[in-house]
Amino acid sequence: MTQILIAAAVFIAALAVGTVLRHRRAVDAPTQPIFSAPAQIDRADFADVTTPWLVAVFSSASCATCADVVAKAKVLSCAEVGVVDIEYSAAATLHRKYHVDAVPIAVVADQAGVVRASFVGPMTATDLWAAVAEVRHPGSSPEPHLGHGP
DSSP, X not given: OHHHHHHHHHHHHHHHHHHHHHHHHOOOOOOOOOOOOOSBOOGGGGTXXXXXXXXXXXXXXXXXXXXXXXXXXXXXXXXXXXXXXXXXTXXXXXXXXXXXXXXXXXXXEOTTOBEEEEEESOOOHHHHHHXXXXXXXXXXXXXXXXXXXX
Protein backbone atom coordinates (compact mmCIF):
# COMPACT_ATOMS: atom_id res chain seq x y z
CA MET A 1 0.00 0.00 0.00
CA THR A 2 2.87 2.38 0.79
CA GLN A 3 4.28 1.84 -2.70
CA ILE A 4 0.96 2.85 -4.28
CA LEU A 5 0.80 6.06 -2.20
CA ILE A 6 4.41 6.93 -3.15
CA ALA A 7 3.68 6.24 -6.84
CA ALA A 8 0.53 8.42 -6.66
CA ALA A 9 2.48 11.24 -4.97
CA VAL A 10 5.23 11.06 -7.60
CA PHE A 11 2.61 11.05 -10.37
CA ILE A 12 0.82 14.12 -8.92
CA ALA A 13 4.14 15.94 -8.45
CA ALA A 14 5.11 15.17 -12.06
CA LEU A 15 1.76 16.55 -13.29
CA ALA A 16 2.25 19.72 -11.23
CA VAL A 17 5.80 20.26 -12.54
CA GLY A 18 4.62 19.61 -16.12
CA THR A 19 1.79 22.12 -15.79
CA VAL A 20 4.09 24.80 -14.37
CA LEU A 21 6.66 24.24 -17.11
CA ARG A 22 4.01 24.31 -19.84
CA HIS A 23 2.67 27.68 -18.57
CA ARG A 24 6.15 29.17 -18.33
CA ARG A 25 6.91 28.11 -21.88
CA ALA A 26 3.70 29.60 -23.34
CA VAL A 27 4.45 32.57 -25.56
CA ASP A 28 1.96 35.36 -26.07
CA ALA A 29 0.73 35.84 -29.58
CA PRO A 30 2.75 38.49 -31.40
CA THR A 31 1.19 41.92 -31.52
CA GLN A 32 1.36 44.35 -34.37
CA PRO A 33 2.49 47.90 -33.72
CA ILE A 34 -0.13 50.54 -34.27
CA PHE A 35 1.16 53.72 -35.81
CA SER A 36 -0.90 56.87 -35.85
CA ALA A 37 -0.72 60.33 -37.31
CA PRO A 38 -0.75 63.46 -35.16
CA ALA A 39 -4.22 64.91 -34.54
CA GLN A 40 -2.91 68.45 -34.06
CA ILE A 41 0.22 70.23 -35.19
CA ASP A 42 1.64 73.60 -34.23
CA ARG A 43 1.63 75.72 -37.36
CA ALA A 44 4.44 77.79 -35.79
CA ASP A 45 6.67 74.76 -36.41
CA PHE A 46 6.17 75.52 -40.10
CA ALA A 47 6.35 79.32 -40.00
CA ASP A 48 7.58 79.49 -43.59
CA VAL A 49 4.25 78.02 -44.75
CA THR A 50 1.52 80.64 -44.38
CA THR A 51 -1.14 79.06 -46.58
CA PRO A 52 -4.57 78.23 -45.11
CA TRP A 53 -3.93 74.50 -45.61
CA LEU A 54 -0.79 72.51 -44.94
CA VAL A 55 0.14 69.07 -46.19
CA ALA A 56 3.00 67.83 -44.03
CA VAL A 57 4.76 64.60 -44.93
CA PHE A 58 6.87 62.95 -42.25
CA SER A 59 9.52 61.03 -44.17
CA SER A 60 12.99 59.54 -44.15
CA ALA A 61 15.73 59.85 -46.76
CA SER A 62 16.23 56.08 -46.71
CA CYS A 63 12.56 55.35 -47.50
CA ALA A 64 11.63 54.94 -51.18
CA THR A 65 7.92 55.00 -50.37
CA CYS A 66 8.43 58.32 -48.57
CA ALA A 67 9.93 59.89 -51.70
CA ASP A 68 6.86 58.76 -53.65
CA VAL A 69 4.47 60.27 -51.07
CA VAL A 70 6.42 63.55 -51.01
CA ALA A 71 6.26 63.73 -54.82
CA LYS A 72 2.49 63.16 -54.74
CA ALA A 73 2.06 65.84 -52.09
CA LYS A 74 4.20 68.45 -53.86
CA VAL A 75 1.77 68.48 -56.77
CA LEU A 76 -0.80 69.98 -54.38
CA SER A 77 1.32 73.05 -53.62
CA CYS A 78 -0.52 76.26 -54.54
CA ALA A 79 -1.56 79.60 -53.02
CA GLU A 80 -4.04 77.81 -50.72
CA VAL A 81 -2.07 74.65 -49.90
CA GLY A 82 1.47 74.55 -48.60
CA VAL A 83 3.46 71.33 -48.72
CA VAL A 84 6.37 70.51 -46.45
CA ASP A 85 8.60 67.44 -46.27
CA ILE A 86 9.62 66.73 -42.68
CA GLU A 87 12.57 64.45 -43.36
CA TYR A 88 13.80 62.60 -40.26
CA SER A 89 17.53 63.40 -40.39
CA ALA A 90 16.79 67.10 -40.96
CA ALA A 91 13.90 67.39 -38.50
CA ALA A 92 14.20 64.60 -35.93
CA THR A 93 12.92 66.90 -33.19
CA LEU A 94 9.61 67.30 -35.01
CA HIS A 95 9.32 63.53 -35.48
CA ARG A 96 9.82 63.12 -31.72
CA LYS A 97 7.50 66.03 -30.85
CA TYR A 98 4.64 64.51 -32.83
CA HIS A 99 5.47 60.92 -31.82
CA VAL A 100 6.05 59.81 -35.39
CA ASP A 101 7.41 56.27 -35.12
CA ALA A 102 6.89 55.18 -38.72
CA VAL A 103 7.10 56.86 -42.10
CA PRO A 104 5.60 57.97 -44.37
CA ILE A 105 2.84 59.80 -42.56
CA ALA A 106 1.02 62.58 -44.39
CA VAL A 107 -1.28 65.01 -42.59
CA VAL A 108 -3.57 67.71 -43.94
CA ALA A 109 -3.95 70.50 -41.39
CA ASP A 110 -6.00 73.67 -41.38
CA GLN A 111 -4.84 77.18 -40.38
CA ALA A 112 -5.24 76.32 -36.67
CA GLY A 113 -3.14 73.16 -37.02
CA VAL A 114 -6.05 70.75 -36.63
CA VAL A 115 -5.37 67.66 -38.72
CA ARG A 116 -8.40 67.17 -40.96
CA ALA A 117 -7.09 64.14 -42.87
CA SER A 118 -4.10 61.84 -42.59
CA PHE A 119 -2.50 58.82 -44.14
CA VAL A 120 -0.11 56.35 -42.51
CA GLY A 121 1.92 54.49 -45.11
CA PRO A 122 1.67 54.65 -48.87
CA MET A 123 -1.39 56.03 -50.60
CA THR A 124 -2.42 56.74 -54.14
CA ALA A 125 -2.12 60.25 -55.51
CA THR A 126 -5.85 60.18 -56.19
CA ASP A 127 -6.65 59.36 -52.54
CA LEU A 128 -4.38 62.10 -51.20
CA TRP A 129 -5.64 64.71 -53.65
CA ALA A 130 -9.28 63.75 -53.01
CA ALA A 131 -8.77 64.00 -49.24
CA VAL A 132 -7.27 67.49 -49.60
CA ALA A 133 -10.14 68.53 -51.89
CA GLU A 134 -12.69 67.17 -49.40
CA VAL A 135 -11.29 69.02 -46.38
CA ARG A 136 -11.03 72.25 -48.36
CA HIS A 137 -14.47 71.91 -49.95
CA PRO A 138 -16.66 69.40 -48.08
CA GLY A 139 -18.82 67.35 -50.41
CA SER A 140 -16.44 67.66 -53.35
CA SER A 141 -15.13 64.10 -53.15
CA PRO A 142 -17.12 60.99 -54.02
CA GLU A 143 -15.19 59.29 -51.19
CA PRO A 144 -15.32 61.73 -48.25
CA HIS A 145 -13.93 59.09 -45.84
CA LEU A 146 -10.44 59.15 -47.43
CA GLY A 147 -7.77 60.13 -44.93
CA HIS A 148 -10.02 59.43 -41.95
CA GLY A 149 -8.70 56.11 -40.71
CA PRO A 150 -9.38 52.50 -41.67
